[in-house]
Amino acid sequence: MAIQLSKGQRIDLTKTNPGLVKGLIGLGWDTNKYQGGSDFDLDASAFLVDANNRCQNDLDFVFYNNLEHPSKSVIHTGDNRTGEGDGDDEQLIVDFSQIPAHVDKIGITVTIHDGETRHQNFGQVSNAFVRLADEATGEELLRFDLGEDFSIETSVVVCELYRHGSEWKFNAIGSGFSGGLASLCRNYGLDV
Template identity: 70%
Template sequence: MTISLSKGQRIDLTKTNPGLSKAIIGLGWDTNKYSGGHAFDLDASAFLLHSDGKAKGIDDFIFYNNLVGAGGSIQHTGDNRTGDGDGDDEQIKVDFSRIPAHIHRVGIAVTIHDATNRNQNFGQVSNAFVRLVNEVTNLEILRYDLGEDFSVETAVVICELYRDSQGQDWKFQAVGSGFQGGLQALCKNYGLDAE
């Protein structure tokens, strides 16, 4: 049975789901019927964070131009430029057993491509969600629906995966934190220069 989370909630992943090593992070959204002359292109990304909560370079940033990182333990399945259809719009695969020990946290975010020039923001996006699926059994473990809390934001940290204090098990936190400034602001938040 799927666990439905609210903003800020945390849940044990690997401890309460023995044998969970491979997961699919599915992200989805709809765009409101907004006629601004430009199509929406939302992009999922993952930031691989060290003990100080920061990414150290391009290898720690998984997105449509860098699909695999952390020794192959994190993999973006590819860019969906339209978001049309039901289900996941983009996916990030995680192999918990292979994530290097120096990675303490993985931030999962969605940004709107070229949002400023296209005059777009998350106030025009609805039904945004993240779900975590056991890749082996194909069973959905949890889901977090973001709601309609956004207006001018152009980037949103959806959730974070993080190690417990002993570094053995992984947990999930529903974040839902918005940023203005798109991908550049998000990269800066995680210690990277988006230039």
């Protein structure tokens, strides 16, 4: 049975699950029905950052236009432009054995594509979650439901995977940003 996390909680990943090599990170959400004239397009991304919380280059940013890190440590399985249906809307696969030595942390984020232009924000999103499963067995190890704490934000740092010695841990973040993907990129040291 998966462990249910609360905002701010941290948990061991590789230490308590010694056979875990690849983690499947599933992200899901629902959009509240409203007459805004535009569909919602939410996008999952991963920022592979060093000890200074900075991406060393653009390739350390995995998203819908760069689906795979050169190390093959993080792979985005593809952009879901509608979010329709139940379960995961987008997925990332993290291979803990392939993460480069310079990567100290992986920030997992969700943004609303063109949120400012379309007047869309996370106050209009419900049932958002992240879950982590063992990719080899399909067993769900943990889940973090984001709750309804957002209003004007157009991007959210959902969680972080971070290095602790030779092990990897999971941190349930749930922190919102305004300014969409561009503000997240600047936060992680990338030029926009």
